[in-house]
Amino acid sequence: MFFADVLETEGLGNRSYLAGGARAAAVVDPPRDIDRVIAAAARRGVRIVAVAETHVHNDYVTGGLELARLTGARYLVPAGASVAYARLPVADGDTEEVDEGLVLRAVATPGHTPHHTSYVLEEAGRAVAAFTGGSLLIGSVGRPDLVEPRLTEHLARAQHASAHRLAAQLADDVAVMPTHGFGSFCSSTQANGDHSTIGTEKTSNPALLQDAEAFVKELLTGLDDVPAYYTHMGPANAAGPAPIDLTAPERADARGIARRLAAGEWVIDLRNRVAFSEGHVAGSLNFELEGQLATYLAWLIPWGKPVTLLAESAEDITRAQRELARVGIDRPAAAAVGSPADWTTGGAPLASFPRATFADLTAARERGENPVVLDVRRDAERADGWIEGSVHIPIHQVHQRLDEVPAGTVWVHCAGGMRAAIAASVLDSAGRDVVAVDDGYAAAADAGLSLVSPAQH
Structure with missing residues (x-):
């Protein structure tokens, strides 16, 4: 009997999947912090034998390359993707055995990117789940405008065709398991719901209800802003991301924080907005740890600008560091824990606003x-x-x-x-x-x- 476990990355609105059988499993679109994936496989008691990317991601740094290296798994990447590392290139119709009676079948589904590939999990020859990446989402599709402006309309039409291809090939009870669409800006519209099937999408997804012309017009009209950091994610994933480094950052004292502010670096206060407004280090910026920290900090910050993190606890620093590493903000320049009184020098007054x-x-x-x-x-x-x-x-x-x-x-x-x-x-x-x-x-x-x-x- 197969299983398909969901690994949520809520701050980015993404999902990764661990799917397999009694002894072995495949991972689809893994996050950069692969310790979560390895722990999930250990809980299942399975060996990871394949790591599959649906596309070169534009919204986060993948952990696929490192996960494949550490586990010895075969690294499946669409053949049309231009990457700088060794991998197993996957073309439409290729199959990869996962466990006895379990196979992943590649289905070319261009649209989100030109090379986008979905993976259908088949058990004893019957399709049971479709890992659709940024193709067919729950009530939506992945946006087609992240690769090249001149390709946007072409990719929008490809999205429509790909959605119809999946719907035509798969039975209504096949689970739809996308990577994007749970708050991700890679989704063309913000979809609702956590679970879906091909049959459900046939009755609710505009890509399957509208003709191509109406769908493309509505899709292109409704596209939202693109986070600025997306510009850096594709190249990082194509080059081959370095392993994640979650070792503790250098500790910053009040004098060090003052020096960093004076140098124009970004000092980020991770506390909730109520606490920040009541008193904070003058010049610091408030990105709540409980908000979409990675998305909005990565969107606003000049890329490469050093970041110092301030939080009430070391656990908060650790959590923030993990979230930021997922989008390529790899190493905080420094960090400090405590309260604003600990982060200011010489009794300097705290800033506040109502x-x-x-x-x-x-x-x-x-x-x-x-x-x-x-x-x-x-x-x-x-x-x-x-x-x-x-x-x-x-x-x-x-x-x-x-x-x-x-x-x-x-x-x-x-x-x-x-x-x-x-x-x-x-x-x-x-x-x-x-x-x-x-x-x-x-x-x-x-x-x-x-x-x-x-x-x-």
């Missing part, structure tokens, strides 16, 4: 304070409506466009509060007076704020 709700914003306007309202949601979110009179700079552009923020106290909001806290810390570090709106955007209308809809604009 938090507020949309009702507080309404009250401030009614008092005639004329606050600057900064909306840091993405373009796709803003397109559905915005607060009248607000300025729009997406979160990932705020640090580059500070001169566009009007003078005055800046009330910054997003859809829920986490990104507003990041932007507020960026503005605060630049010396601006800021208020972080820690509230759900749906509360803006209830608070009496005038909203503008696209139809009115």
Whole structure:
């Protein structure tokens, strides 16, 4: 009897899979921190005999090369992918035995990338699961615009054809097990649900319900912003990533933190946004460990800029280091644990700023304070409506466009509060007076704020 275990990487919205039988297993699209995979195989009591990549990933650094090296497994990579290391090139129709009666069959599914390949797990000749990578997702497909702008429409059409190919080849009860789509920006739209089958997708996935022209038009219109760090992931994966290094970073004292800030390095406070707003090292930035740390820090930071991490515990530093290594931020320059009082020198005062709700914003306007309202949601979110009179700079552009923020106290909001806290810390570090709106955007209308809809604009 086969098994297919899910290995979640929640911060990036991705999944990897360990699938096999009684004695052996294959791993599909492994994360960089392969100790998780090895531990999962040990719990199952199986030997990893194959490691399969569906494509050269654009959103995270793979651990596939190192996992194959450590375990002696065969490393399956699509034949069309240009990579700089030895691997077993896989073409459409190739099969790889995993365990007795269990075979992985490669199915060419271009679209997310030109060389994208899905893997169908067959038990006794019958398909039981499809590892679809960035092809057919749950209620969506992988985005086609990450490789080359000139190929985007061509790849969008290929996505439609690939989805139909999978649906035609596989029975309705075959499990659909994608890598992307659980919050990943590699998904063309944010899909709902954790489990699906080919039959379910036939009744719910636009790629299988629309004709090619309608699908491509809607897909291209709905594409969201691309995280800046994606530019670095593909080349790193094609070159062959170095093994992950999770040894503890150098410890930083208050003087060292001050020196790093003075040198223009990024000092990241991992505490929750409430604690940060109440008191923090002046110049530090707030990326909550409980938020999408890897996605947003990697998106905003100038690539290669040294990072120092501040947290309440060594465990938090360790967790953050693991998350950042998954996206190629390999070694924090330094780290410190404790509280802001431990991270400042000579009794230097802590910086702080207020938090507020949309009702507080309404009250401030009614008092005639004329606050600057900064909306840091993405373009796709803003397109559905915005607060009248607000300025729009997406979160990932705020640090580059500070001169566009009007003078005055800046009330910054997003859809829920986490990104507003990041932007507020960026503005605060630049010396601006800021208020972080820690509230759900749906509360803006209830608070009496005038909203503008696209139809009115």
